[in-house]
Amino acid sequence: MSYFQRIYRTLNPARKPDLELAFRHNVEHLPTLWLIGKTGAGKSTLIRAVTGLSDIEVGRGFKPCTRTATRYDFLADTPVLTFIDTRGLAEAGYDPREDINACEGNSHALVIVMRADDPEQSELLDALRQIRQSGMIRNALLVHTAIDLLDSPQERDKCIALNQQAVEKIWGEIENAPVDLIGRSGQPVGLEDLIGKLANFLPIVAELFERRDKQSAEEANFRKLKTEIMWYAGAAGATNAVPVVGLVSVPAIQTKMLHSLANQYGLEWNRRLLAELGSTLGMGFGVQYASRLGLQQLIKLIPVYGQTVGAASAAVTSYCVTYALGRAGCIYFFNKACGQPTSPEELKATYRKAFEHIMPVARDEAENNL
Incomplete structure (x- = not known):
């Protein structure tokens, strides 16, 4: 297929995108916090x-992830972050390789949980030694x-110093956070x-x-919907990292998001409401948005460059645009x-x-998921 034929197909798709695939891809690449520690560590x-x-x-949200770990997606219906909880440390010969693979490829950090009053941490230290040797965990x-x-x-x-020293003998210098999650x-x-x-x-x-202690009524409403908006933004960013797909699926995801938000404010979603929102944002915004999205898709068709730098840039921009549209x-x-007006x-x-x-969230997800 010639270069210009590929451009034509990009700008004139033959069918509507399968948005379910976009959301599924996003869930499979969520930022991940891997928690490891003895039973009862917290x-x-x-x-x-x-x-x-x-x-x-x-409790209800946990589901099996590996033979020795369970996964909790936050939130269940619109997941934007995953916790993996390792529960197999007490098993003889625990091998963390399967759990490492479950986290590999995602933006993640290892959270080592130790009770300050428990000096017997040999099982955990053995697991940390294997994880460190794998070289897969950066943070x-x-x-x-x-x-x-x-x-x-x-x-x-x-x-705290005793447990800290035991871990650092294996891991090297590591930042810590002393907490009591219940407190006296x-x-x-x-x-x-x-x-x-x-x-x-x-x-x-x-x-x-x-x-946040102080917030307006509008901000409080937005906070309730923020996770859902970030879920849509994550899907838009993830699908736009794939050549050709984003030009069609990203606007569809954004429209679906605005539809959902309007309904949650008790408004009927229709073309008129979308036109009013677009009119308030201004024609210049629409032209700039369409031009930027189209240019990113063309850049992604360039061999090598388009699948690395171009794809990352497209993913970041689509995440940010979707989130900003949701906030606006x-x-x-x-x-x-x-019953109040909104000034342009x-x-x-x-x-x-x-x-x-x-932007920092969008960049982090793009850098770790491409």
Whole structure:
């Protein structure tokens, strides 16, 4: 097939894309946090504390991943992040290679969970030695749990140092986060520091689990829908990394997202509503958007370059554009549901801010999934 025939087919697809394949591809390449530690170390409690979900919600969400590990997708219906919980450490001859393969290829970090008051960690240390030798895991964080159960700060520091030294003999220097996910007062201790350190490895963690005390009614509504918007953005970015597909599937995914958002604000989705949103964003936005998307698809057809740099750029842009459209759509739909106008300046500013804000997450996913 000639170069120009490929261009023609790209710009004039013969059929509508299979969006289910795009969403499935995204789920298979989610950013992953691999939790490893002895039974009772607090791995499931850590997931509950970070996500804010209940025991029942987390418990029901786990599903087998390997023979020795289970997988929890956050959230179940619109997953954007995966936790893998290793439960086979007590088994004789535990071999982590299957679990390593389950994480390989995804943007991920290893979260080593150790109770501060438990010095017997031989099973975990044996597993860490094998994981380290594999060379597959780039990022790791050591989480010392149950620190509030120790009688004094001096004892706490001594226990943390003991386990820290044992791990560093195998792993080398490693950052740590001392926490108590229940706490004597019933409130987690060190949770914000833990989230911040996880976010150093996976920017999406900060985006999903940042704590905000003060927010407007519109912002509160957006926060409820943010995970869904990021789910659509992830699918758009993932499918746009594949040559030819993105030109058709990305706009379809974005339209599906806006349809869902409008319905959740109690608005009927139709061409008129889409036209009103587009009109408020402005004609210049539409022309710029269409030109950028089309150019990216043509770049992806260039041998070698198009499948690396071009594909990565397309994935990042589609993720950011989809997220920014979702954020702008939320403001527009909120105001419309309240009977209030939305100025073009406000909408464009919201779009630009959201595009730039989500860029680190989009880049991280593109770099680790291509």
